[in-house]
Amino acid sequence: MHAIYEKDLDLNLLRVFVVVAEAGSVTEAANRLYLTQPAVSAALRRLTSAVGTPLFVRAGRGLALTTRGQRLFATARPHLQALVEAAVAPASFDAKTSERTVRIGLSDVNETWLLPPLLRLLAEEAPHMKLIVVPVQFRTIAEALSSSAVDLAVTVADELPAGTQRLELFSGGFVCLFDPRHARLGRTLTLERYLAHEHVIVSYNGDLRGIVEDMLGIQRRVRVSVPTFQSIGALVEGSALLATVPAVVARELTSVRPNLRTAPPPMTLGSAPMELLWRSTVEDDEAIRFMRELIVRVAKTVQGPASSRRGQASVTARE
Template structure:
């Protein structure tokens, strides 16, 4: 804060001064300001004391500006008008000219297929907007939203802090991802064959446990454990390794590696709801709303493309932490 802002001057006094000057008297100004006459008079005295000079002189039943008052009014009016317009009529958001930078939290299972599509859309419709992708997952997204480390997030989430808004994007299932050049698997793999083969798993704990171990208390033959879904496709490619992954991830991998294949799992794995989350304080932010709307459209399209791989449980699944 500069010295000018730090000085003992109530800026509301300038508004009272301008209205009195335009009205020509205290009574009329008090009516416009919804204040009492003594309140307006007291405000003028405070301002004149701060300025160190009289601002009005008596003229009949009204008031007229002194030379110092005229100088002050000339300086103050355009700024008061601009402040009023800024408060009552904020600048309209135009994606074509906006240069906002938004921080978007994304889970590792989401970034690969959503971020490239979002960047392409923004390049076409909001060429000056920028996105900073921040890694989040179910354990960290609450703090990221609460501390405003991100403006919005797309991930699986459990309980969230108060003041968080959330929207379900879709419920996802799991499928088996494999390379058919190394595995002869039909539309559905048998359980014995599944546990006989080697696997790559995604573990956020840095161990050999994934969703199968957690849900069924059965151990797979794990050849490799990684912390994200980013390289699962590359690990499966041209190897006999199997990967149990969210359907949307399998769909994205197959777009870039169409020679890979998917199969139905020998057991139902409860999926989780992928959600769009954002702080309530940004609910009316036009730039954030614009990006949220684009994310909803993109996830709807991606889900539609992945539906042929979807393995739906017979009953509505409970939320689970997405690991594979």
């Protein structure tokens, strides 16, 4: 590329040259280019000087290409046409035939409810498209988006890089997940009963503090802290452990582990919106827009209580 910039050649001169060669005269070329005849003649002189040899000769009342001019015309014309088409042609995307690979950032909360139905939709509507799932969470999503490590993401988020687009998919609160065969909660889960039980929590910090400790300053009897939600169902089932988890997680866990039940927590924990995130720079990418539309369709099947963004930073920090 450096060699291109080292040459003092205005590429607009090639456009004038090609039109003159096609028209066979300066007058007709000037009409097509909406330029004056002197401007076209001046452009040809500049190009001839840059090339170092004549490109046209007089032929009657018009112009004919020299051998050097013919070679330049044969080379320049298709490239100019391709550049024009690239600049003005609309984006072409056909979901049925596209082989695009889209990188989706997902927090572990979202893999279970989103991926299976999303893959079913892709099999029907875009059978050749592929997904790469990248793990993200509220602490890592900003870097993943700004570095283009992902094309779009589904997670909770607070501050994001400038130029990030965000769409709320749903908003859900928290529930207590338990196995009624082992955990005796009574008719109503009181704070006293809640604190009397041992708990399993998800902590991205790798410690024994969760949403209850952070928001309410109440210390639970934490038996185990795990880094993701993947093992929560297995840990709760068959034990007296309680897990305070997002409602969407509990819904998926109880669907595959029918022995588990949920109960409202005995305190107000608020909720955090699950958002679809992408960079403004890919707003016009038809393949990514198509993927966003599929995700929105899947998310409409997920129900969660309405909530505000108040307390979102604390809610998303744990569990």
